[in-house]
Amino acid sequence: IGAHYGYYSCMAxxxxxxxxxxxxIDANYQMLRDNLEKNELLTNVxxxxxxxxxxxxxxxxxxxxxxxxxIPGQSRKPESMYQITQVYRLSxxxxxxxxTLFLMDVxxxxxxxLDGAGDLLNDSENNSWIVETGGDRLLEFGTRMxxxxxxxxxxxxxxxxxxxxxxxxxxxxGGNFLCINLSLIINQELVxxxx
Numbered sequence: 263i264g265a266h267y268g269y270y271s272c273m274a275x276x277x278x279x280x281x282x283x284x285x286x287i288d289a290n291y292q293m294l295r296d297n298l299e300k301n302e303l304l305t306n307v308x309x310x311x312x313x314x315x316x317x318x319x320x321x322x323x324x325x326x327x328x329x330x331x332x333i334p335g336q337s338r339k340p341e342s343m344y345q346i347t348q349v350y351r352l353s354x355x356x357x358x359x360x361x362t363l364f365l366m367d368v369x370x371x372x373x374x375x376l377d378g379a380g381d382l383l384n385d386s387e388n389n390s391w392i393v394e395t396g397g398d399r400l401l402e403f404g405t406r407m408x409x410x411x412x413x414x415x416x417x418x419x420x421x422x423x424x425x426x427x428x429x430x431x432x433x434x435x436g437g438n439f440l441c442i443n444l445s446l447i448i449n450q451e452l453v454x455x456x457x
Contacts, residue, residue, distance in 0.1 A: 263314045263352070263375060264367040266328060268294035268307075275306040282355065286313035286323050286347035287330050310355070312348035314368065316377035323347045331369035353380030359388060366393045372403055386411035386443035396436020404430040404439070412441035415453065422456040 265271050265283035267290055275281045275298070285291045291311045298304050313323060313332055322344040323330050325337030332349070334341065352364075352375060364382070368375055372395045376383055383389075383406075391412070395403050404414050408427060415422040417438040425433065442449050 263364060264369070265294055265309075266290050266367070268297040270365055271307055272297055272301050272303060275303040276301065278306075280358070281307040282310065282357070283307055284310045284312060284314050284350070286311070286345075286349075287326060288345060290327065290330075310350065312350050313371075314352050314375045314378065315349040315371060316351065316374040317349070318351055318354060319349050320346060321349050325369075329369060331371060332374075333370050336370050351378035351380070352382055353378060357382065359385075362389050364389060364391045364393075366391065368394075370399065372399055373406075376403070376406055384410050387446065390443070390449070391441040392417070392438055393441065394438050400433055400435065401430050407441040411443055411445075413444045413453075415440040415442070422453060424457075 263284045265285040268283060271281050271283040271294065283294060285294050291309070295309060298307050298309070313321070315332060321332055323332050324334060324341060324344045325331060325339040326343060329338055331337050337343070366372060366375060372393055391407070393403065404425060405427070407414055414425040416425055416435050417440055422440060425439070442453065444450055444453065
């Protein structure tokens with residue numbers, strides 16, 4: 263979600279994973295498709311030209327390349343630099359009911375994406391999330407994920423750091439966070455490798 267030019271989409275597809283990539287910025291979307299074609303991955307990836315949010319609508323997305331956002335005034339670019347994009351609810355898109363990793367980089371729009379995720383958010387037995395977030399959003403984001411049955415980990419350079427509810431209240435961390443259900447042995451084993 264926020265696939266940019268497709269680095270992670272290509273990596274996942276090359277590993278044989280079924281990939282759905284959302285990218286709202288026109289130039290990024292074209293680069294994503296070009297990269298999939300150059301890597302002969304067009305049949306492995308479903309590409310959706312649009313953003314993800316709490317309801318379906320047409321919206322302005324501000325900025326360009328990386329750092330584009332649906333939040334007015336948050337882009338590092340002039341507000342006159344925008345384009346129009348379709349916004350989808352994640353729950354509207356059909357996903358197989360099997361283990362799925364959602365990778366999200368939406369420049370401050372994380373909570374709205376969760377609002378539109380529906381049952382995908384609550385299915386912690388099948389779904390895991392890696393989300394870039396921080397600042398004022400981290401407390402609400404982390405609380406919502408924990409309430410939905412996920413454990414939260416900060417992804418550092420070489421290890422995972424567990425984040426508790428108490429940590430959330432005073433944390434100044436920003437970056438990527440793993441949200442995963444540790445009641446499953448396979449997830450416990452995965453996380454144990456990086457602690």
